[in-house]
Amino acid sequence: MHKYITRRILQFIPMLFFITVIVFGLAKAAPGDVLSGEKLDPNIPHEVYEMRREALGLNDPIPVQYWNWLSSVATGDFGTSMQYSGRPVIDLINARIMNTIYLSLFALAVTLAVAIPIGIYSAQKKYSLFDYGATTFAFLGLATPNFFAGLIAIYIFAFTLGWFPAQGSTTTVGLTGIELFLDKLKHLVLPGFTLGLASTAAYMRYMRTEILEVKGSDFIRTAQAKGLSNQSVLYKHTLRNALIPIITLLGLEFGTLLSGAIITERVFNYPGIGTLFINAIQNRDYPVIMAINLILAVTILAGNLLADIFYAIVDPRIRYD
Amino acid sequence: MKLSKIWLMLILSMVLVLAACSGNNTNTTGNDNNNNNDNEVNDDNNNEENNNEDPSGPQSGGRITAGMYSAPGHQFNPIFYSDTYEANILSFTHDTLLKLNEEFLYEPHMAKDYEVNEDNTAITYYLHENLKWQDGEPLTANDVYFTYASLADPDYVAAGGVRTDYVRFLKGYEEFNTGATDVFEGVEVVNDYEVTFHFAEPNITPEFRTNFIIIPAHIFEGVAVKDMVDHPASRDGGEVIGSGPFKLDSFIEGEQYILSRFEDYWAGAPYLEGITWRVIDQSIMPGMLENGDLDMIAEPGGVPSADYERVDGLDNITTFLTQAFAYQYMGIKHHHRTTEDVEAGAINPDNWVVNEKVQDKRVRQAMMYAINRQAIVDGLLNGLGSVLHAPFPEASWAYDENSFSIYDYNPEKAKELLDEAGYKDTNDDGFREDPAGNEWVLNLDYPTGNQVRERSAPIIVDELAAVGIKVEMRSPRDAGTHFDIVEKDNTDWDLYLAGWSLATGDPDPAGIWKVDSGFNYIRWIDEHSDELIEKAVTAPDAFDIDFRAEVYNEWTAYVTEEVPMIFLYSQDNIYAYNSALQNVKEMPTGIYQDPHLWWLQQ
Numbered sequence: 001m002h003k004y005i006t007r008r009i010l011q012f013i014p015m016l017f018f019i020t021v022i023v024f025g026l027a028k029a030a031p032g033d034v035l036s037g038e039k040l041d042p043n044i045p046h047e048v049y050e051m052r053r054e055a056l057g058l059n060d061p062i063p064v065q066y067w068n069w070l071s072s073v074a075t076g077d078f079g080t081s082m083q084y085s086g087r088p089v090i091d092l093i094n095a096r097i098m099n100t101i102y103l104s105l106f107a108l109a110v111t112l113a114v115a116i117p118i119g120i121y122s123a124q125k126k127y128s129l130f131d132y133g134a135t136t137f138a139f140l141g142l143a144t145p146n147f148f149a150g151l152i153a154i155y156i157f158a159f160t161l162g163w164f165p166a167q168g169s170t171t172t173v174g175l176t177g178i179e180l181f182l183d184k185l186k187h188l189v190l191p192g193f194t195l196g197l198a199s200t201a202a203y204m205r206y207m208r209t210e211i212l213e214v215k216g217s218d219f220i221r222t223a224q225a226k227g228l229s230n231q232s233v234l235y236k237h238t239l240r241n242a243l244i245p246i247i248t249l250l251g252l253e254f255g256t257l258l259s260g261a262i263i264t265e266r267v268f269n270y271p272g273i274g275t276l277f278i279n280a281i282q283n284r285d286y287p288v289i290m291a292i293n294l295i296l297a298v299t300i301l302a303g304n305l306l307a308d309i310f311y312a313i314v315d316p317r318i319r320y321d
Numbered sequence: 322m323k324l325s326k327i328w329l330m331l332i333l334s335m336v337l338v339l340a341a342c343s344g345n346n347t348n349t350t351g352n353d354n355n356n357n358n359d360n361e362v363n364d365d366n367n368n369e370e371n372n373n374e375d376p377s378g379p380q381s382g383g384r385i386t387a388g389m390y391s392a393p394g395h396q397f398n399p400i401f402y403s404d405t406y407e408a409n410i411l412s413f414t415h416d417t418l419l420k421l422n423e424e425f426l427y428e429p430h431m432a433k434d435y436e437v438n439e440d441n442t443a444i445t446y447y448l449h450e451n452l453k454w455q456d457g458e459p460l461t462a463n464d465v466y467f468t469y470a471s472l473a474d475p476d477y478v479a480a481g482g483v484r485t486d487y488v489r490f491l492k493g494y495e496e497f498n499t500g501a502t503d504v505f506e507g508v509e510v511v512n513d514y515e516v517t518f519h520f521a522e523p524n525i526t527p528e529f530r531t532n533f534i535i536i537p538a539h540i541f542e543g544v545a546v547k548d549m550v551d552h553p554a555s556r557d558g559g560e561v562i563g564s565g566p567f568k569l570d571s572f573i574e575g576e577q578y579i580l581s582r583f584e585d586y587w588a589g590a591p592y593l594e595g596i597t598w599r600v601i602d603q604s605i606m607p608g609m610l611e612n613g614d615l616d617m618i619a620e621p622g623g624v625p626s627a628d629y630e631r632v633d634g635l636d637n638i639t640t641f642l643t644q645a646f647a648y649q650y651m652g653i654k655h656h657h658r659t660t661e662d663v664e665a666g667a668i669n670p671d672n673w674v675v676n677e678k679v680q681d682k683r684v685r686q687a688m689m690y691a692i693n694r695q696a697i698v699d700g701l702l703n704g705l706g707s708v709l710h711a712p713f714p715e716a717s718w719a720y721d722e723n724s725f726s727i728y729d730y731n732p733e734k735a736k737e738l739l740d741e742a743g744y745k746d747t748n749d750d751g752f753r754e755d756p757a758g759n760e761w762v763l764n765l766d767y768p769t770g771n772q773v774r775e776r777s778a779p780i781i782v783d784e785l786a787a788v789g790i791k792v793e794m795r796s797p798r799d800a801g802t803h804f805d806i807v808e809k810d811n812t813d814w815d816l817y818l819a820g821w822s823l824a825t826g827d828p829d830p831a832g833i834w835k836v837d838s839g840f841n842y843i844r845w846i847d848e849h850s851d852e853l854i855e856k857a858v859t860a861p862d863a864f865d866i867d868f869r870a871e872v873y874n875e876w877t878a879y880v881t882e883e884v885p886m887i888f889l890y891s892q893d894n895i896y897a898y899n900s901a902l903q904n905v906k907e908m909p910t911g912i913y914q915d916p917h918l919w920w921l922q923q
Contacts, residue, residue, distance in 0.1 A: 032805030041483075042832040043824050046839020048483050050666055055479040059666075085396035085403050086481045086550045095574040151604060159608050166609070167601050168576040269602050271392065271575030284801055 251307020
């Protein structure tokens with residue numbers, strides 16, 4: 001097991017290297033840089049922008065630029081943003097990453113809390129009215145664009161009912177302790193549910209299918225033959241086995257935990273990594289693009305590894321060596 | 322429907338009566354008259370409440386919430402800020418020596434008076450003696466020197482600064498910028514309240530060149546310019562010190578920027594307790610205005626024209642429209658740079674390769690006649706904009722509608738001009754061939770992002786086709802890519818859509834229009850235009866603003882005759898604010914002037 005994990009982690013290194021080469025190459029292949037576009041002020045002489053370009057190293061050959069980036073990252077320095085007037089990239093990420101994690105976890109909790117019970121119940125009452133209703137609801141969630149669902153939620157719960165705030169992640173500065181916690185939680189409700197409900201469909205269907213499949217297997221029949229109660233069969237035998245594929249999904253989900261949800265963040269102006277990322281791409285802010293990419297790559301790889309390890313733990317049939 | 326019409330009539334007649342009463346006032350502004358009247362009509366009944374003088378006078382207290390659609394980049398040092406969202410905050414926290422009035426002329430502000438010497442080589446400012454920084458330190462001539470010395474610093478551009486235009490015309494800039502000397506000769510501190518700027522050459526626009534935001538010397542003294550960028554006083558709430566009426570107290574990054582009043586502001590303590598800037602999503606802005614979560618929406622962007630009707634219909638909201646300092650145009654690539662020049666970043670008109678397809682000016686004039694620009698304004702901007710005739714703000718002294726010819730939509734005229742130029746349809750395919758009988762196709766490229774602009778592209782193509790000009794509309798590109806190609810002169814480009822901002826500080830069009838300017842994206846070569854642009858800023862004639870205005874009229878007349886680019890339209894800026902907010906100065910430059918006088922009716 002240890003050997004397996006070490007080997008997997010060592011494999012990360014060349015993988016990350018290739019990922020950064022590809023991302024850097026692709027980002028650079030797109031024409032334009034942080035100093036091209038409409039926001040240039042014609043009242044500032046063109047030459048000044050040329051000087052800025054030179055100072056930012058944008059005129060260097062691409063391999064040189066890549067090498068400069070790589071060597072500073074190797075020393076733990078992600079560089080400074082080109083768009084945000086020289087602000088360290090790590091500052092920009094630090095200011096947003098916790099928001100993104102809170103939102104992702106909240107949304108994930110919503111997804112699981114809704115999907116698993118409904119999935120189980122649907123499987124129990126296969127082809128019932130409830131089953132069809134749940135499926136319809138789930139696919140409706142999947143099919144509704146997040147911005148639309150978000151706007152509807154804002155209209156109903158923020159504007160009309162006034163229950164939850166429409167925008168942002170906190171009400172004001174200076175909150176501490178339990179007050180801050182509750183305030184943050186309140187701000188999480190609308191974006192969290194918007195994001196969370198949208199992905200319930202996948203989990204629900206998985207849960208339902210898995211339970212139906214496990215229910216048909218021999219060991220369940222054995223358990224029933226032994227005279228165990230329905231409850232006991234469901235929770236002790238069926239559910240345990242049915243949850244295994246969910247773990248795979250969760251492992252993959254772990255990677256997207258940090259990527260943020262661009263559209264939901266926009267609609268609720270919830271400052272997170274997603275908005276930072278899309279802004280950086282639009283403005284060709286390479287240091288920020290690369291830093292976020294690297295973080296995402298690491299978490300996705302780590303998520304996959306974790307899923308594999310958990311697999312081995314929960315499913316004794318799987319052995320790594 | 323009927324009721325609102327009656328209202329409109331009533332207000333219209335009232336406005337007319339008012340306008341007649343104050344006839345003198347409005348007539349002096351000349352052609353921008355029409356615009357003003359329109360605005361007041363649009364303002365619905367809230368404006369009347371505003372005009373009622375409150376006998377109790379201004380009340381102190383209250384905090385307003387203002388919105389913007391994107392977060393500032395967190396550079397609150399004026400010499401380094403780069404985006405309009407930062408500018409939004411800085412216009413409340415920092416102050417300048419002069420301010421612009423309605424006619425785009427300078428007036429004393431932090432300086433109680435100023436004088437320009439006879440040959441325009443020096444400008445002397447006399448500062449108010451009660452100027453204070455927000456930490457209580459006095460603001461003196463030394464701060465002015467320090468600001469300009471920082472702009473002229475050898476490390477300034479490398480550190481991220483772009484505002485060298487405020488120092489490069491000053492005496493001793495080269496010496497100071499190369500590090501040859503430690504003292505910047507261009508700014509002379511006479512005493513604490515008197516400071517003189519010396520120019521290397523007689524300067525036509527001394528006020529404009531010396532009206533940069535002042536930064537505090539006592540905070541940044543001893544900090545190297547390259548370290549100022551990341552200094553806490555450039556980044557953090559509570560640490561940023563300006564001399565404006567409001568202080569940036571604290572913020573939640575990307576969400577809220579909390580400004581509170583500076584009691585010792587030199588022009589008097591602000592009435593408002595503070596202003597909270599919130600970053601909000603544009604789609605829910607009208608709802609927030611309606612339910613009172615938001616009191617003001619101004620720059621940049623303001624109210625989108627699609628939301629105007631809804632916002633204007635809100636009882637608690639006052640709206641104000643003014644021409645935006647930006648315009649949209651269809652560029653014509655008269656020449657292309659060579660690949661070698663592009664790679665070397667050289668702007669050398671002698672090497673440029675001529676684009677034969679667009680050389681006949683009658684063709685360009687025909688395009689101007691063929692495009693129904695008013696219909697674009699009416700249809701795509703809901704009428705909230707104006708057709709652009711000349712590249713100056715309509716309220717500017719450099720703009721005179723009587724000095725140039727105006728192209729109205731006239732497809733017949735366009736066809737005539739094309740016939741005359743020899744572009745005729747010789748093979749009956751419905752499109753004209755060039756005078757030599759070869760196929761004549763112009764390419765049109767345009768960027769995504771700006772919805773109105775995107776939607777205008779196919780309309781333009783159709784209208785040009787209607788007069789027989791075959792235009793091939795390419796797939797739109799992402800804005801960054803589009804503008805990179807605009808700059809790099811892809812050789813198969815003929816027409817492209819883009820926008821420029823209009824100068825407010827000074828109308829000198831050199832930045833975009835001089836042949837050798839990097840921003841001459843249309844790569845137009847014309848000596849006469851260059852001569853006129855030069856003439857308008859050549860001493861000593863140009864010391865006289867009327868002389869400059871005359872030259873600019875001549876230049877505009879020439880440019881509208883030559884049609885180097887197709888001017889399209891200029892969108893209106895739409896500002897909206899809570900009707901309880903009093904004393905907001907509605908200026909062509911916006912509503913941010915003198916916010917210390919704003920007060921809330923409670």
